[in-house]
Each structure stands twice: as structure tokens, then as C-alpha cells.
Amino acid sequence: MADLVKIKRGLDIPLVGEATKNIQPAAKAEMYAIVPDDFHGVVPKILVKSGDEVKVGTPLMCDKNRPEIKFVSPVSGTVEAINRGERRKVLEIVVKSDDKFDAVKFESLDVNKMEPQAIKDTLLESGLFAFIKQRPYDVIANPEVAPRDIFVTAFDSAPLAPDFEFVAKGEGKALQAGIDALAKLTSGKVYVGVKADSQLALTGCQIVKFKGVHPAGNVGVQIANIAPVNKGEVVWTLSAFDLLLIGRLFATGKLDFSRIITLAGSEVKTPVYVKTVMGASISSIISSNIKEADYNQRIISGNVLTGTKVSAEDYLRAYSKQVTIIPEGDDCNEFVGWATPGCGKFSVSRTYFSWLFGKNKKYNIDARLRGGERGIIMSGEYDSVFPMDILPEFLVKAVIAFDIDKMENLGIYEVAPEDFALCEFVDTSKLPLQQIIRNGLDALMKEMN
Amino acid sequence: MKKLRKYIDKIKPNFEPGGKFAKFQSVFEGFETFLFVPNTTSKSGVHVHDSIDSKRTMTVVILALLPALLFGMYNVGYQHYLAIGQLEATSFFTTFLYGFLAVLPKIVVSYVVGLGIEFISAQLRGHEIQEGFLVSGMLIPMIVPVDTPLWMIAVATAFAVIFAKEIFGGTGMNIFNVALITRAFLFFAYPSKMSGDSVFVRISDTFGMGAGNVVKGFTGATPLGQLATQTSGTVQLTNTVPDAVGNYTEITTWDYFLGLIPGSIGETSTLAILIGAAILLFTGIASWRIMLSVFAGGLAMALLANTFASATYPGSFVTPFDHICLGGFAFAAVFMATDPVTGARTNVGKYIYGFLIGAITIVIRIYNNGYPEGAMLAVLLMNVFAPLIDYFVVGSNIKRRLKRAKKGGTV
Numbered sequence: 001m002a003d004l005v006k007i008k009r010g011l012d013i014p015l016v017g018e019a020t021k022n023i024q025p026a027a028k029a030e031m032y033a034i035v036p037d038d039f040h041g042v043v044p045k046i047l048v049k050s051g052d053e054v055k056v057g058t059p060l061m062c063d064k065n066r067p068e069i070k071f072v073s074p075v076s077g078t079v080e081a082i083n084r085g086e087r088r089k090v091l092e093i094v095v096k097s098d099d100k101f102d103a104v105k106f107e108s109l110d111v112n113k114m115e116p117q118a119i120k121d122t123l124l125e126s127g128l129f130a131f132i133k134q135r136p137y138d139v140i141a142n143p144e145v146a147p148r149d150i151f152v153t154a155f156d157s158a159p160l161a162p163d164f165e166f167v168a169k170g171e172g173k174a175l176q177a178g179i180d181a182l183a184k185l186t187s188g189k190v191y192v193g194v195k196a197d198s199q200l201a202l203t204g205c206q207i208v209k210f211k212g213v214h215p216a217g218n219v220g221v222q223i224a225n226i227a228p229v230n231k232g233e234v235v236w237t238l239s240a241f242d243l244l245l246i247g248r249l250f251a252t253g254k255l256d257f258s259r260i261i262t263l264a265g266s267e268v269k270t271p272v273y274v275k276t277v278m279g280a281s282i283s284s285i286i287s288s289n290i291k292e293a294d295y296n297q298r299i300i301s302g303n304v305l306t307g308t309k310v311s312a313e314d315y316l317r318a319y320s321k322q323v324t325i326i327p328e329g330d331d332c333n334e335f336v337g338w339a340t341p342g343c344g345k346f347s348v349s350r351t352y353f354s355w356l357f358g359k360n361k362k363y364n365i366d367a368r369l370r371g372g373e374r375g376i377i378m379s380g381e382y383d384s385v386f387p388m389d390i391l392p393e394f395l396v397k398a399v400i401a402f403d404i405d406k407m408e409n410l411g412i413y414e415v416a417p418e419d420f421a422l423c424e425f426v427d428t429s430k431l432p433l434q435q436i437i438r439n440g441l442d443a444l445m446k447e448m449n
Numbered sequence: 450m451k452k453l454r455k456y457i458d459k460i461k462p463n464f465e466p467g468g469k470f471a472k473f474q475s476v477f478e479g480f481e482t483f484l485f486v487p488n489t490t491s492k493s494g495v496h497v498h499d500s501i502d503s504k505r506t507m508t509v510v511i512l513a514l515l516p517a518l519l520f521g522m523y524n525v526g527y528q529h530y531l532a533i534g535q536l537e538a539t540s541f542f543t544t545f546l547y548g549f550l551a552v553l554p555k556i557v558v559s560y561v562v563g564l565g566i567e568f569i570s571a572q573l574r575g576h577e578i579q580e581g582f583l584v585s586g587m588l589i590p591m592i593v594p595v596d597t598p599l600w601m602i603a604v605a606t607a608f609a610v611i612f613a614k615e616i617f618g619g620t621g622m623n624i625f626n627v628a629l630i631t632r633a634f635l636f637f638a639y640p641s642k643m644s645g646d647s648v649f650v651r652i653s654d655t656f657g658m659g660a661g662n663v664v665k666g667f668t669g670a671t672p673l674g675q676l677a678t679q680t681s682g683t684v685q686l687t688n689t690v691p692d693a694v695g696n697y698t699e700i701t702t703w704d705y706f707l708g709l710i711p712g713s714i715g716e717t718s719t720l721a722i723l724i725g726a727a728i729l730l731f732t733g734i735a736s737w738r739i740m741l742s743v744f745a746g747g748l749a750m751a752l753l754a755n756t757f758a759s760a761t762y763p764g765s766f767v768t769p770f771d772h773i774c775l776g777g778f779a780f781a782a783v784f785m786a787t788d789p790v791t792g793a794r795t796n797v798g799k800y801i802y803g804f805l806i807g808a809i810t811i812v813i814r815i816y817n818n819g820y821p822e823g824a825m826l827a828v829l830l831m832n833v834f835a836p837l838i839d840y841f842v843v844g845s846n847i848k849r850r851l852k853r854a855k856k857g858g859t860v
Contacts, residue, residue: 013497230854304496326497330490335450337486338504345500349733351509352500367490371502372482372577375621378506379794380736389850393794394843409847424495428506429621434494 004196005225007212009387011348011422013159015304015326016362019262019271021166026276028099029284032075033092033315034060037308039071039130041139041442044090052079057104057126057255060093069140072127074257074279076102092315095279103255111180111250119181123246126255130318131242135220135229137445138416147236149188149227152179152205154240155195157217158303160264162273162321164240165199167260171244172201178247179205186236193222215387220419224388229414241321245278259321263289265304266364267297267325274323276316283312285323296328298367305421306434329366337370348384348426374429382433385422390414392423396433399440404447412444457481475571479578503620507580509732513725514587514784520721521714522548525595526659528650528711531690532669533661543658551655552714555590558599562606563589570615581620581627581790582610588628588784591715592777592825593635594648601642605634625832626791629825636825644821646670649711650689666691671711672700673776673814677821679763705774716780719773726783735787738799743782746807747773754815764815778810781824786831793835795842802838806831 036044043064048054054077059070077098083091106122114122120143123129134141141147155164168175182190183204194200196211208226210216219237229235241259248256257278264271269289276285282299290297300307301317304324308317316323334340342352346363354361382392390411398406417434424433463469464477481487482504491498523541525548530536536544563586571578589606613630614623636643646669654660670678672686687697689711704710708718716722729735751769758765764772773779786792786806793802806827813823820826 015497228853230850232854298490298496300496307496309492309496324496328490330488332488333450333454334486334488335453336484338483338502338508342500347500349499349501351505351732351734354500365497367496368486368498369489369491370486370498370500371504372487374503374579375619377503377581377621377790378734379789379792380796380799383796389846391795391843391846394839409850410843411850421495425497426499426501428499428501428503430498430502432494 003207004209004211005216005222007210007216007221007225007387009384010213010215011385011426012157012213013304013365013425014346014359014362015159015266016364017265017268017271017325018160018362019162019264019273021163021273023260023273023275026274026280027284027287029276029280030097031080031094031281031315032073032077032097032277032279033094033281034071034074034279035092035315035317036061036071036090038318039063039140040438041137041445042069042071044071046082046090046093048079048082048093050079050081053077054079054095055102055104056257059127060095061090063140066142068124068143069129070124070127071130072104072255074277076100094315101256106249106253106255109250109253111177111184114181114184116184119184122249123181126249128242128246128249128255131238131245133237135223135235135237135416136413137441138418139445141236142234145234147186147188148229148233150182150186150190150236150238151219151223151226152182152190152192152238152240152243153217153219153222154192154198154200155210155217156239156241156303156321157214158305159214160262160271160322160324161217161303162241162260162262165195167241167273168244171247174244174247174251175200175240176202176204176247177251178243179203181246181250182236182243191222191226192240193217193219193226212387215385215419215422218416218418220414220416221387224390224414228389228411231408231413233413239319239321242319259316261285261316261320262322263325264322265300265325267291267293267327278316278318280316281312282310282314282316282323285316286312286325290325293327295331298326298328300324300326304365305425306418327364327366329368332366332368369430371428371430373431376429376431378428381426381428382420382423385426386419388414388419392420396420396423396431396436399436402440402443404444407440407444412440417441454485457484472572475576475578476568479568479571482577503580506734507583509728509734510584510784511587513728513734514584514591514715516721516724517715517718517780518552518587518591520708520718521591521716522552524548524709524717525551525651525714527709528689529652529659531688532650532652532663532667533659534664534690535659535661539659547655547659550658551595551651552590554599555593555597555602555714556587558602559589559606560586562603563610566607566610566615570619574619576619579620581614585610585627585631588715589631592628592632592713592780594643595651595714596648597635597642601635601639602631605631605638608634621790623790624836625829626785626788629785629829629832632825633829644674646674649674649713664690666695666697668697669711671776671821672705673712673821676764676767676814677818684763684766702768702771702774705771713777713780716777719779722779722783729783729787735783736789736792736799738796739787739792739803740782742800742803743786743807744773746804746809747778747782747811748807749804750808750811751815754811762815762818772811772814776814776822777824778807781810781828782807785824785828791832791835793838793842795839797845798835798838798842802831802835805834 045064054073075097080094080096190205395410420433526544609631751772754765809827810823
């Protein structure tokens with residue numbers, strides 16, 4: 001394994017609206033919430049009721065099947081509401097902040113002296129374990145199974161994503177504490193994937209540099225290039241953005257869910273970095289920094305590839321490192337668009353004349369599918385943005401047919417839906433590939449356990 | 450355009466389930482999406498999409514076919530006026546118009562029959578109309594001799610669309626290249642109209658245009674036709690008409706390359722086809738792996754045959770470069786072999802698939818005197834084997850993964 005891995009197959013989607021390196025504090029949010037849907041595969045069991053006083057770190061809900069996995073309040077205050085949807089499904093648990101950020105106390109958190117079990121218990125108790133995912137299946141890790149290795153991706157290569165090393169400036173100590181804690185949870189190694197020009201100085205882990213286009217920052221791609229997951233093995237994965245939250249707890253003994261995110265996209269007036277807290281209301285993050293428009297706009301908690309469509313009344317999702325706003329495009333009626341020269345239309349192929357404008361041109365892409373769903377016609381499209389030793393088209397077909405043997409053989413245990421996001425972007429046939437993979441992983445998990 | 454949009458929105462309810470014309474929903478949707486790019490936005494998954502869609506893809510392929518088609522039309526006129534000895538007296542425009550009028554009905558028939566079936570089956574399945582036939586429908590008239598009767602094209606197209614495509618599930622599901630099945634059907638059902646000396650040059654007038662009698666000594670044989678009937682070891686491919694003193698001039702590599710020789714409508718000009726190839730490769734629609742390896746396979750096989758040339762097989766005396774300029778080789782390499790649905794889909798598989806198409810085309814052409822041209826059969830044969838090639842390529846990927854698992858841990 002080389003120290004510098006070059007990722008050639010992939011794509012940086014050139015979107016306008018990149019955030020300038022300038023941090024602004026978000027407006028004070030009154031309401032915060034956690035959304036059970038963020039935690040895929042978790043059956044929420046609500047532990048509070050409306051009106052309860054909570055602190056930062058008070059469990060709001062846990063997983064019904066694994067009650068030790070808790071999900072805690074990011075702020076102190078009172079539980080405002082538990083909003084339910086159809087069939088009483090819990091949509092969100094809303095907490096009204098008292099602006100004090102009083103946190104639950106944790107005693108004696110010296111990582112170097114703690115037993116692995118104590119570290120794990122602290123993570124579970126503080127709700128931070130929810131940020132550790134596992135391969136296979138890309139769900140919150142099973143705390144009972146010791147991972148072969150732990151993989152941390154210390155940069156986000158998605159479109160308009162925040163620069164981790166800019167966000168983590170001054171938090172080196174917390175980051176190191178986080179790494180030290182993780183190192184005790186595996187008998188294998190902790191791998192940290194960083195950008196080629198990274199300045200991060202960390203010990204107790206193996207740093208691997210990645211150079212190239214998105215999805216270089218996806219942890220799945222990094223695993224595939226460092227030490228791929230084989231059948232029967234389990235690795236844990238997390239993003240360094242989330243590792244910061246873990247590190248802060250071990251470094252200071254205090255839970256702190258504050259995040260520096262980007263507010264970016266073509267519909268943002270001045271794209272910037274915003275200092276906010278996980279679960280804060282979207283309106284507090286955007287405040288007035290959105291273009292006035294007589295057309296519809298789409299607000300995304302997360303990036304344009306894997307994020308969730310939200311409205312200003314919703315909340316920043318647990319795993320989101322950015323808020324992106326793009327035009328919705330549903331009021332756009334383009335006459336014989338397939339026949340136009342398309343100078344302003346972005347395409348990986350050169351079927352539109354936008355190739356004349358070179359690779360540095362940025363595009364304002366709206367949320368339209370730009371075509372009808374078809375059977376898989378073109379070949380090699382997925383491969384060109386899928387930098388793993390996996391044949392994505394054949395894997396997708398195996399998943400659609402739910403042929404378990406084939407899925408296993410073709411590498412289903414190594415992938416997560418996010419790894420297929422770029423395939424979905426470039427797909428001429430406009431198939432919902434991430435959804436297909438997600439359903440396949442869920443069905444497989446059910447079958448195997 | 451706003452008025453048109455408004456009008457469409459007004460009549461749309463009639464075509465929705467329960468509406469007056471619900472039976473035509475697929476057709477209506479087909480035309481609606483033809484006029485306006487659908488503005489449905491993503492509900493789940495990625496929020497932005499690449500601008501390419503299946504309509505654009507097919508449009509680009511048709512665009513790439515145009516040089517060969519336009520040249521083909523001109524060549525139909527050229528061969529006609531050459532045959533009736535009026536070439537020098539006829540203007541470029543008249544020559545082209547003659548060819549245009551001769552070819553146009555074939556395009557119309559192919560599209561009307563094929564799209565008709567496509568519309569009906571889309572409605573039966575409740576699907577959107579799929580664009581695949583837009584390309585097949587253009588390919589069909591380009592790969593038949595100019596004198597193929599229209600009813601034959603209609604029957605063959607109907608057969609191919611129904612039995613080679615729709616019963617497999619429509620665009621993207623077919624095993625065989627639809628256009629080539631059309632040709633294969635014609636080839637085996639009406640062999641007298643698909644090969645020989647009398648079908649590749651139109652002698653009769655077209656809508657009253659270009660009437661005249663053929664000159665004395667006119668043969669009408671295509672170069673490959675001449676090869677197939679050659680008996681001696683010295684190969685001499687000649688023009689269809691003799692010169693003033695009664696000698697047939699030899700046609701050169703330059704003639705094959707430019708394409709002013711008799712042959713199926715779109716296949717004769719290697720130059721025009723290469724322009725199409727450039728469009729397909731530059732836009733990224735067709736696979737350069739397949740295209741390159743078809744030419745490589747053809748050249749390699751022709752070189753081999755040429756090295757061991759024997760009088761029994763006159764074709765073996767033709768140089769490798771001539772071979773890839775002759776007949777349907779280039780057309781098959783650029784437009785038929787690169788069909789992504791019926792070809793190999795793995796990158797390694799594409800090299801093997803293409804190479805074998807090239808090689809088998811030349812094998813059939815040289816060593817089987819029954820078939821003057823092998824491109825069609827080679828592509829159809831490899832269509833059958835494409836999944837098998839992919840099976841082994843995928844198998845090697847699987848093996849690599851299993852090996853890694855056995856070794857355990859870090860690679």
C-alpha cells in the first residue's frame with residue numbers, strides 16, 4: 001500500500017457557490033431537533049416526553065433493538081414536541097434551547113488510562129457512538145463486534161463541502177484524543193485518509209494521503225484502496241468531522257455538538273462557513289443569506305449527492321457537514337432541450353457544447369432529472385466514476401435481482417449507497433442507484449442476521 | 450413556446466388514466482417529452498443530474514450517421530448515372546436528389562413500421578416510449594441495397610422489432626442488434642434481393658428522374674461481389690462500367706476509402722463513416738475500446754490471410770487496409786459493434802468482443818465463398834457471445850476478491 005493513493009476515476013461536479021473561508025456565527029436558533037430517519041436501520045424508542053428538561057447529552061431516544069445505542073440532545077432546554085407522521089412514525093424530537101448548553105457531566109476521561117470497555121461505554125452513553133458506522137451494510141456499528149480496523153476520512157471531497165482542516169483549526173488536541181480513543185477499540189489499525197497536501201499531525205494511527213477527484217474522500221473508496229473488506233470482516237468507519245465531537249468529549253470532558261458547516265450553492269447570497277450546532281433549525285443557519293427568487297429553491301441538508309431535501313422549518317441533520325441550496329427547476333419548461341447546443345449544460349460526456357468552455361467553468365445545476373428513466377443502456381458509465389476494484393453495473397444488477405451469492409461475490413460488503421452517488425449522477429438512464437443499493441443492503445442484512 | 454406549453458397542459462388530462470384518449474398516453478408522453486424536457490425533479494438520491502439522457506444520446510448517434518447517409522444518397526445517384534452513362538452530363542445536385550429520392554422512402558418505411566410497433570408496445574406495457582429505435586430505424590435503410598423493395602423492409606423491420614427487441618423487453622434488453630436482425634432476415638428470406646450483381650446499383654428511374662438505359666458492358670458488381678466470384682489467383686477489382694475502349698479500370702484504395710463504389714447505401718464511404726466515428730468518440734457515446742479492437746482484429750486477420758495468400762481464396766490477396774475499407778467493415782465497426790446493449794459491457798470484454806468481430810468478419814469474407822461479406826454475421830455471432838465474454842471477465846474479478854479474502858487482511 002502506497003502512502004499516496006491517486007484517485008483518477010471520479011468527478012468533481014463543478015457547482016457554483018463555493019463557500020469562502022470565512023466563518024460566521026449562525027443566528028441563535030430557538031429549536032433543535034434530532035431526526036430518527038438519519039440513523040438508518042434504527043427503530044426509535046423515545047425516552048423523553050414533551051416538557052421534559054434536558055441537558056446536552058440527555059438521551060432523547062434509543063434503538064429499540066439495541067437499547068445501548070442512544071441518541072442524545074445536542075442542546076440543553078426543554079423537549080418541545082415529538083412530531084409524528086403517518087402510522088405514528090417519529091419524524092423528529094424537537095428541543096427548545098435555553099441557550100446555556102449545560103452538558104451532562106462525564107467523570108475522569110483520560111483516554112490513556114481508560115480500558116477499551118470504558119471508552120466504548122462512554123461513547124454509547126454520550127450518544128457519540130451513533131457517529132460510528134460499519135461496513136458491511138453501512139449502518140451504525142454493532143458495539144459488540146470488535147472491528148478489524150477503523151477508518152477515518154479526514155476530508156470531504158463532495159461538491160461544495162467544507163474543508164476539514166480549515167474547520168478543525170485549533171482542535172488538534174481534540175482530534176488526537178479522538179484517535180487515541182478509537183485506537184483502543186480495535187486490535188487492528190486506525191487509518192486516517194487525508195488530502196495530499198494535508199497538514200494534519202496525528203500519532204497512533206496510520207495516515208494515508210489521497211490525491212484526486214471525488215469520491216476520494218469517501219471512506220469506502222479509502223478502504224478499498226487501503227485494505228478492502230472481505231466477507232466476514234467488519235470495519236468501523238467515521239468522518240473526522242464527527243471524530244471531532246468524540247475528541248472534544250475525551251479532551252475536555254464536556255459534550256459539545258457545535259459544528260462549523262458550509263452554507264453553499266448557487267442560491268446562497270454569499271456562500272460562507274457557518275458556526276452552528278448539530279440539529280439547529282435550518283432557518284437559523286440560512287437566516288437572510290438566500291437569494292430572493294420567484295422560482296422554487298431546494299434546500300439540502302448535506303451535499304447535492306447524498307444530502308436530504310429539507311425546508312427552512314426543518315433541522316440540520318445529524319451527519320450533515322453542509323447546507324446546500326440550489327434551484328428546484330420544476331417551473332422550467334425547456335423546449336426540445338435534447339436538440340439544443342446546450343452551452344450552459346453540464347455533462348460528463350461531450351454531447352452538449354459546454355465542453356467548449358473548458359473544465360474550469362462552474363455550473364448552476366438544478367434538481368431536475370433531465371430525462372426519463374430507462375433500462376441500463378450505456379456501458380462503462382458507472383465504471384468511470386467508481387474507483388474501486390468492483391464492477392458497479394454488475395453489482396447493481398445482482399442487487400436488483402437480489403442474487404445473494406452474486407452480490408457477495410461482486411463486493412456488496414465493501415460498498416455503501418454513497419459510493420454509487422456519482423454513478424447516479426452520470427447515469428443516462430436516470431436510475432435511483434443509491435436507493436437500489438440501500439434496499440439491497442437492508443434486505444441482505446435481514447437475510448444474514 | 451409558452452402557448453404551446455399551455456395547450457399541452459390543457460389537453461394533458463384527456464390522456465391520463467380515465468381520460469378520453471387514455472389509450473394514447475404513451476404516445477402523448479412521448480411527444481410531450483420530445484417537445485419539452487421533463488421538469489420532474491429528484492425525489493430521493495442525488496439532487497443534481499448530468500444533462501445527458503437517452504434522447505440526447507440517440508440524437509448524437511443519428512448526427513454521427515448523417516455524413517454516411519448523405520454520402521450514401523449521393524453515391525446512389527452517382528452509381529445510377531454512371532450506369533446509364535450520363536454521369537458527366539448530370540449536375541451534383543441532380544445526382545444527390547436522385548439518391549435522396551431513392552433512399553427517403555426506405556427511411557420513412559423503416560421509421561413508420563418500427564416506431565408504430567414501438568408506440569403500441571409502450572402503451573401495452575404502460576411504459577414511456579423509448580428512443581432506441583430512432584437509431585435502429587436510421588441504420589436499417591443504410592445497410593440494405595438500394596433496390597430492396599419497400600415491403601420487404603417493412604416486413605423485416607416488423608420482424609426484427611417484435612422478435613429481436615420487444616419480446617425481450619424493449620430498448621436495453623435485446624440480445625441482438627435490431628438493425629442487423631432486419632438485415633439478416635432479408636438476407637436469408639430474400640437472398641436474391643440482398644446480394645448479387647443486380648441489387649446494389651439502381652438502374653430504373655426514381656419518381657421519373659434519371660430514366661435511361663444502362664451502358665453496354667455494365668456489371669453492377671460490388672468489389673466484394675467480384676471477389677466472391679473470382680476464380681483466378683490474380684485479383685483485379687474493377688469499376689462497374691467499361692471506359693471508351695471497353696476496358697474496365699481498376700478501382701484503387703482511394704476509391705474504397707472515398708466510397709464511390711457500389712454497395713449498401715450507407716456503408717461505402719470509409720471517410721464519411723470515420724467522420725461519424727469521430728463524433729461518437731469525441732462525445733463519449735461509443736466505446737473506443739470496441740471500435741479500436743474491431744479494426745485491430747480485422748487488420749490482424751487480413752494480414753494473416755494475406756501472408757498465407759492462396760489462389761483458392763482470392764480474398765486473401767487483398768491488402769489488410771483495403772479489407773477494412775471494403776464492404777460493411779467500417780460501418781459495422783463504428784455503428785454496429787459499438788451498440789452498448791448487445792455488445793460486451795466490461796472494459797476488458799470490449800477488447801475481446803471487438804477483436805473477434807473484426808477477425809471473424811475477415812474470416813467469413815475470405816474463407817467462405819458463400820458469403821461475400823461477413824460483417825453482419827460476425828457482429829450477430831459476437832452478440833451471442835458478448836454475455837459469455839463478460840461472464841469470464843466478471844469471474845476474474847470475483848476470483849480476485851475470493852483470493853484476497855483467503856489471504857486475509859491487508860493487501
